[in-house]
Amino acid sequence: MENIFEKLSAEQKEELERQFSIYAGGVEEIIPSIELKQKLARSILTDKPLKIKLGLDPSAPDVHIGHTVVLNKLKQFQENGHIIQLIIGDFTGKIGDPTGKTAARKQLTDEEVKHNAMTYFEQFGKVLDMSKVELHYNSKWLKELKLEDIIHLAASITVARLLERNDFSNRLAEGKPISLHEFFYPLMQGYDSVMLESDVELGGTDQHFNVLMGRHLQDHFGKEKQVVILLPLLEGLDGVEKMSKSKHNYIGIDEKPHEMYGKTMSIPDDLMIKYFELVTDLTVEEKETVKQDLLNGTLHPRDAKMLLAKTIVAMYHGNEAAAEAEKHFTSVFQNGGMPDEIPVVVVDFDGEVLVIDLLVELELLRSKGEARKMILNGGVKIDGEKIKDIHQNLIVVEGMVIQVGKRKFVKLLRKEG
Amino acid sequence: MENIFEKLSAEQKEELERQFSIYAGGVEEIIPSIELKQKLARSILTDKPLKIKLGLDPSAPDVHIGHTVVLNKLKQFQENGHIIQLIIGDFTGKIGDPTGKTAARKQLTDEEVKHNAMTYFEQFGKVLDMSKVELHYNSKWLKELKLEDIIHLAASITVARLLERNDFSNRLAEGKPISLHEFFYPLMQGYDSVMLESDVELGGTDQHFNVLMGRHLQDHFGKEKQVVILLPLLEGLDGVEKMSKSKHNYIGIDEKPHEMYGKTMSIPDDLMIKYFELVTDLTVEEKETVKQDLLNGTLHPRDAKMLLAKTIVAMYHGNEAAAEAEKHFTSVFQNGGMPDEIPVVVVDFDGEVLVIDLLVELELLRSKGEARKMILNGGVKIDGEKIKDIHQNLIVVEGMVIQVGKRKFVKLLRKEG
Structure with a gap:
């Protein structure tokens, strides 16, 4: 042969x-x-x-x-x-x-x-x-x-x-x-x-x-x-472990556009190139361009990650949904000035939890009183949505981002169960 | 229980x-x-x-x-x-x-x-x-x-x-x-x-x-x-290796009475007790008597081995055949004064071989001339049978005993093939 x-x-x-x-x-x-x-x-x-x-x-x-x-x-x-x-x-x-x-x-x-x-x-x-x-x-x-x-x-x-x-x-x-x-x-x-x-x-x-x-x-x-x-094996959202369902560090391919987009935005910067390489359908040339532009500083990491997120959403939900997810993301986080990397907290809540309890538990606020006040002032957002009711319950979802005030962000991952 | x-x-x-x-x-x-x-x-x-x-x-x-x-x-x-x-x-x-x-x-x-x-x-x-x-x-x-x-x-x-x-x-x-x-x-x-x-x-x-x-x-x-x-595993005729067909150190249970008897007579003395114990149908008491008599010297090892050989032959061929095998053995070896232990030689002859060639090959005699002379003088016996013809062929059989003159004995074992 x-x-x-x-x-x-x-x-x-x-x-x-x-x-x-x-x-x-x-x-x-x-x-x-x-x-x-x-x-x-x-x-x-x-x-x-x-x-x-x-x-x-x-x-x-x-x-x-x-x-x-x-x-x-x-x-x-x-x-x-x-x-x-x-x-x-x-x-x-x-x-x-x-x-x-x-x-x-x-x-x-x-x-x-x-x-x-x-x-x-x-x-x-x-x-x-x-x-x-x-x-x-x-x-x-x-x-x-x-x-x-x-x-x-x-x-x-x-x-x-x-x-x-x-x-x-x-x-x-x-x-x-x-x-x-x-x-x-x-x-x-x-x-x-x-x-x-x-x-x-x-x-x-x-x-x-x-x-x-x-x-x-x-x-x-x-x-x-x-x-x-x-x-190669792809590390998950935590940037350390192989992506897997049991590690709760994954982006499911049938997740909704804005979840997919948000989770992608939460990966560590140093994994971006690998994600571009392995999970996008960009051509070899396009991938190379992103890589070079990132290296020589003409492409801001934040913009690169948004391109990555948009590309991934487009692959599973189409271009329109991808554009919308991007728009949603920027409108939500533009004023808040979401940082490049959001701290991750692993939690093991089951079922519903009161938002004010969650805020205290996560040490985002020091007391239930403070938590109530912050909600009433419109200073608490979950996945970009303002919380209005101090009695609101929620179910903790993988990758959920909680914002308190203008600068305090935390992303929740579920504890391996 | x-x-x-x-x-x-x-x-x-x-x-x-x-x-x-x-x-x-x-x-x-x-x-x-x-x-x-x-x-x-x-x-x-x-x-x-x-x-x-x-x-x-x-x-x-x-x-x-x-x-x-x-x-x-x-x-x-x-x-x-x-x-x-x-x-x-x-x-x-x-x-x-x-x-x-x-x-x-x-x-x-x-x-x-x-x-x-x-x-x-x-x-x-x-x-x-x-x-x-x-x-x-x-x-x-x-x-x-x-x-x-x-x-x-x-x-x-x-x-x-x-x-x-x-x-x-x-x-x-x-x-x-x-x-x-x-x-x-x-x-x-x-x-x-x-x-x-x-x-x-x-x-x-x-x-x-x-x-x-x-x-x-x-x-x-x-x-x-x-x-x-x-x-326990039973050592074969060589007294060393486990008895097995491939080692050519065995006594087959359908061998003829006088072969069985002769092979048994060729085992090392120190194995006798083990053979009595493991392969005879003597009662526990009979076995104990043999053991004690051997130890205190009232039973000669030669006689004990003859009892062993006779017992084994009787088990597979009946008492009559056993008595006959014993008679054959003593009549053949009595005059020759067979030693208690016969040296063993391992050979790998295939097919027939001339007796005179075998005698020289085994270094029992120094030349074919000497071998011929010894046969003509009636000095060569195989398994106790006198060889009369200098042209005689034979097939080497496991345990075959060759006697040259009165005192030279050798027992043949086949090489593992």
Whole structure:
């Protein structure tokens, strides 16, 4: 396959380089690059699309823009005519955790799996053309595997290799138990690639070991090995932890325009470039311009972040909604002079809470009396809306911004529960 | 179950102690003794026999007296009315070695498995009453297991526990590969105990880990745990290695009387007591008498070994054949004055070889001329039979004794192939 490039016309070579540079943009690693080029060359020569695989955990269907890092990469492949294979990992979902130790991995019913898959489907539709996407449930082949098949599968991999996986080696070293069945999950994920003959598998850098297993098993079963593309993990609103629902530091892709806009405005400045790179659909050139303008000071960070927020809202709600969210944001915060970075407070309120109690609890005001006075003076705003009633209750919402007076702002995140 | 003993009558208590002392004779370990007593107590009270399990590897059906250590133990249980469960491990036999690394574990056909099982059956018939033995093929349940079942099975055991097994931990430490599927074998063996609800499993001390797995898995599946009885391993004719066919240091239980007798006479003196203990059907008292007489010098080691040889031959060929083998042995070796221990030479001849070539090769004589002369003078005996023809060919047989002149003896063992 090495000299396949010689068969390409000048035009085809150009097309190969064009596609490759798109796919290589913003990724952490391509394993190995040369094979991706070879596969692309063959695809261009034979006019046969590549099969691009993404595995999904059916237990957590809430999609946030952290997920869109990989979705945007899929979209690039789709826009060039390649086939997207989404695999719902329903087999493991239906088993649950056989040790019963983690409540998190509870056993899902067929209905729940279907429902969650449909939720993915709807939300992914905001990025991908779902009419062209293949949807697979891996229980289809995994539930049919018998002991003999599994022994053949297991024979291809050594215990030492499995123990190389970071979390396994750490747990073994620390004397924490690893149940034998946990060794199966990477194998099952890899076997999906065998069954679907995937050409490329995408995953976050934390999936390094698992996606390489697909490559290994395809080889073991005499199939062409998939290329692995590892994508960076996106930090959430706190700027520290990987964006995730359980960390309450996420921007959901079906959130309302002004929530989405406001949350984006709250990310730390030093993450802006990464967000531009990974979760916007700006062209390579546009991204480069933003980056340069920020570096040489011709673009104010505040304006860059507003461009980011507007771009993200436009991707999921259209240009009109994006313009409106921007207008809402500036009208609300223009007079108040919202600072570039708002301090974040993590809270764990459940249900409704009196605004005056909240203000005291958060130490924004020293007493309920002061809180009442400030409300009556029109000095308390929540998400830019003036609070008028001293008896008002509210439900604490992720990313909610409370303003007291002209200069005191605080953004609320919910405590991981 | 603790106070089940209180329900026993004095007579029943006596019966319990009688059986227990028989089963405990000559074993390495009972895990745990108290549970064996409890099971026996219940069996006596309810008149329900215990189920005694032995797993067999279908790839090596040649039974030698090393195997009879465990067979004799089974026989003791059978004589007291308990049920023997023989499991032919045909599932793994039919899979072979999926890594293809060891030629030894080649894939067996259904016919081969059946044939080998029948070979066991015939040979075991020399020790056990096979009409009362249950024969099981573990492929019956193992081949039906699906991935979901296997994951539940695997979830019950930790990787650390599997790595405790001596050969696994050594191999991991030495950087030698352990294929993941090797972790399955103890699980499968243990699962057999779950399916058959065995009360007791027998095994050699080298099976320690595997037989305990049955106990663990029965517990995991909510069944009563089996008791494990570990038996010592019997060293072969060389007095060093475990008796095995591949080491060519064995006495087959279907060997001819005078071969069996001669091979037994060739074991090192210091193994005699162990052989009496483990592979003869003498009573506990008879064994003790031999031991004491040897210790206080009233029994000559040569005579003790002849008693051992005669006893073993009688077990497999009857008293008459045993008496004849003894007569043959003494008539052949009496004049020659066979030494107590004959030097052993390991050879690797295949096919036929000229006696004169063999004599020179083994450095028993310095030249073919000398060898010819010695044969013509009637000075060469093989297994006590005088060689008369200088052109005689022979096939080297395990344990064959060559005598040159009056005092030169050598015993041949075949090189491990």
